[in-house]
Amino acid sequence: xxxxxxxxxxxxxxxxxxxxxxxxxxxxxxxxxxxxxxxxxxxxxxxxxxxxxxxxxxxxxxxxxxxxxxxxxxxxxxxxxxxxxxxxxxxxxxxxxxxxxxxxxxxxxxxxxxxxxxxxxxxxxxxxxxxxxxxxxxxxxxxxxxxxxxxxxxxxxxxxxxxxxxxxxxxxxxxxxxxxxxxxxxxxxxxxxxxxxxxxxxxxxxxxxxxxxxxxxxxx
Amino acid sequence: xxxxxxxxxxxxxxxxxxxxxxxxxxxxxxxxxxxxxxxxxxxxxxxxxxxxxxxxxxxxxxxxxxxxxxxxxxxxxxxxxxxxxxxxxxxxxxxxxxxxxxx
Numbered sequence: 337x338x339x340x341x342x343x344x345x346x347x348x349x350x351x352x353x354x355x356x357x358x359x360x361x362x363x364x365x366x367x368x369x370x371x372x373x374x375x376x377x378x379x380x381x382x383x384x385x386x387x388x389x390x391x392x393x394x395x396x397x398x399x400x401x402x403x404x405x406x407x408x409x410x411x412x413x414x415x416x417x418x419x420x421x422x423x424x425x426x427x428x429x430x431x432x433x434x435x436x437x438x439x440x441x442x443x444x445x446x447x448x449x450x451x452x453x454x455x456x457x458x459x460x461x462x463x464x465x466x467x468x469x470x471x472x473x474x475x476x477x478x479x480x481x482x483x484x485x486x487x488x489x490x491x492x493x494x495x496x497x498x499x500x501x502x503x504x505x506x507x508x509x510x511x512x513x514x515x516x517x518x519x520x521x522x523x524x525x526x527x528x529x530x531x532x533x534x535x536x537x538x539x540x541x542x543x544x545x546x547x548x549x550x551x552x553x554x555x556x
Numbered sequence: 557x558x559x560x561x562x563x564x565x566x567x568x569x570x571x572x573x574x575x576x577x578x579x580x581x582x583x584x585x586x587x588x589x590x591x592x593x594x595x596x597x598x599x600x601x602x603x604x605x606x607x608x609x610x611x612x613x614x615x616x617x618x619x620x621x622x623x624x625x626x627x628x629x630x631x632x633x634x635x636x637x638x639x640x641x642x643x644x645x646x647x648x649x650x651x652x653x654x655x656x657x658x659x
Binding site for chain 2: 430458549
């Protein structure tokens with residue numbers, strides 16, 4: 337048990353610097369969701385179940401612009417499609433009875449998945465739980481605040497908070513760039529993502545970039 | 557049921573199934589050893605894709621703006637072994653300053 341609680345702490349510590357930026361995004365989502373016609377309860381439920389910023393913002397943007405339910409759900413689904421791949425990759429680290437596995441799987445978002453990664457294609461369930469539960473609470477809590485606070489952070493960009501997310505991925509990517517194959521995969525992933533961006537709906541570029549890992553079948 | 561509620565319930569249910577599929581079907585089991593070299597490259601390729609998407613795109617367009625200054629700061633920090641918290645802070649500060657100067 338000791339190791340699990342140490343892993344939990346390591347995960348929650350790793351995600352802590354991101355908490356302010358996640359909180360600002362949550363408040364912004366809560367505000368925009370109510371502006372797009374969601375009740376506060378619906379906005380909070382969406383943060384708890386769809387739990388992935390980009391998919392939530394995309395869905396309410398479609399709704400707010402008068403789009404159909406099908407279009408809004410499709411936008412969210414495309415953006416979250418990559419979690420099928422991420423879910424498969426962390427599966428070996430998620431143990432226990434099926435309700436527990438299903439719940440822990442919901443804590444997988446880009447940031448927590450990245451923090452749970454321990455290298456060599458392996459993941460740590462305790463770190464995922466630690467990072468995921470902190471992020472989940474901040475995300476859902478800040479959404480709730482946003483539904484009643486109004487637009488507190490119209491100018492979040494002025495503080496450069498949007499730079500926090502890519503910076504975290506730089507921090508997490510860096511130690512894994514030792515192997516030549518990893519550098520090639522990173523370059524291929526970045527190229528695919530930027531190359532697809534102008535031509536495909538949101539969500540597809542990241543999903544396509546994941547295919548760069550198939551280089552692993554050839555590279556050693 | 558309103559459009560908003562329908563969207564929330566459908567998007568939530570679909571996401572829960574997408575995220576849960578892998579861990580439900582093969583939770584705790586080891587993936588075949590052939591999958592390991594592929595998985596080993598999944599993290600670098602996805603990390604890099606997320607970074608460039610968050611820095612160099614705006615909607616469905618490519619963009620070059622103050623976020624690039626934040627990325628440069630983050631890479632410099634990581635290369636010098638700075639603490640993660642300082643790297644995030646430096647990236648935000650660089651982006652904010654650059655944005656302020658350019659505005």
